[in-house]
Amino acid sequence: MNTELDPGGYNVAGHKALVIGAGSAIAKALISAMGQQHSVDHIIAVSRSSSEPGSETEVIGSVPVSYVTCDYSSAAISALAAQLSGPFSHVFICTGVLHNDHIKPEKRLEDIDEGQMAELLRINSILPALWLQALLPTIKSSSRCVFTVFSARVGSIGDNFKGGWYSYRASKAALNMVIKTAAIEYARRAPRVKLLAFHPGTVDTDLSRPFHKSVPADKLFSPEFVAQQLLSITAALPVDGEASFLDWAGETITW
Numbered sequence: 001m002n003t004e005l006d007p008g009g010y011n012v013a014g015h016k017a018l019v020i021g022a023g024s025a026i027a028k029a030l031i032s033a034m035g036q037q038h039s040v041d042h043i044i045a046v047s048r049s050s051s052e053p054g055s056e057t058e059v060i061g062s063v064p065v066s067y068v069t070c071d072y073s074s075a076a077i078s079a080l081a082a083q084l085s086g087p088f089s090h091v092f093i094c095t096g097v098l099h100n101d102h103i104k105p106e107k108r109l110e111d112i113d114e115g116q117m118a119e120l121l122r123i124n125s126i127l128p129a130l131w132l133q134a135l136l137p138t139i140k141s142s143s144r145c146v147f148t149v150f151s152a153r154v155g156s157i158g159d160n161f162k163g164g165w166y167s168y169r170a171s172k173a174a175l176n177m178v179i180k181t182a183a184i185e186y187a188r189r190a191p192r193v194k195l196l197a198f199h200p201g202t203v204d205t206d207l208s209r210p211f212h213k214s215v216p217a218d219k220l221f222s223p224e225f226v227a228q229q230l231l232s233i234t235a236a237l238p239v240d241g242e243a244s245f246l247d248w249a250g251e252t253i254t255w
């Protein structure tokens, strides 16, 4: 395993993982699991603010993890992607918002707010599309790469029986369409890259915290459990030129 950092600080030879949204609880568990298992040679962890103040690189297991900040503007995404060099075996887009200090999931039509819906569409659908666009030149020559984007079962149009959560559902459904569409283009331009829309289940993170009361204890997963499931799923996933929409158990979800 080559762990020599290049002068740019986050390009080394060997298989790399790129984790976007490294502040997410699930992303942290993924980084930790990949480091402990040494399943990659280098991890590049991108977030809006560095999760490791004062240290741009740390070693987990024996794997260097480089922390990079990005404000997720279109220009910053392009600039960062242009600085990366492969080969990448894993890309994870872990960003996603369901609620924040000024957004609450809608219960009924009267709750819809134009600005809040636009914000969730930007974060949950447009940002991953920008990463799919910007990373194509970097990852197209990787020998095998699984590009996982965190979606959600509630983004399934076919599986929507409960209603509610208009903005989050719409933003994840739009994300799924971006992934399906990109997979058609990636099959031509980056045939060794597999696109995966992933539903982690209900995971014990800030995102799901307001809704834990209604979740049975055995259905509330730890980030560590889901990270392990996802790594097993991506290791076994065939690179078949199509997008898959899978849950934490590796089961297919209807689009």
Ligand SMILES: NC(=O)c1ccc[n+]([C@@H]2O[C@H](COP(=O)([O-])OP(=O)(O)OC[C@H]3O[C@@H](n4cnc5c(N)ncnc54)[C@H](OP(=O)(O)O)[C@@H]3O)[C@@H](O)[C@H]2O)c1
Pocket: 020, 021, 022, 023, 024, 025, 026, 027, 046, 047, 048, 049, 072, 094, 095, 096, 097, 098, 123, 150, 151, 152, 153, 199, 200, 201, 202, 203, 204, 205, 206, 207, 208
């Ligand atoms: N937890 C669940 O039960 C559950 C269920 C279904 C699907 N998911 C999906 O799984 C993914 C990870 O969720 P999580 O539970 O780990 O969430 P989390 O711990 O709350 O992490 C939130 C993530 O969203 C990013 N983010 C937050 N505000 C943002 C903003 N204004 N602009 C851009 N990015 C922003 C953060 O980026 P930084 O790292 O840059 O801070 C971080 O990566 C999300 O896509 C979520 O929709 C989660």
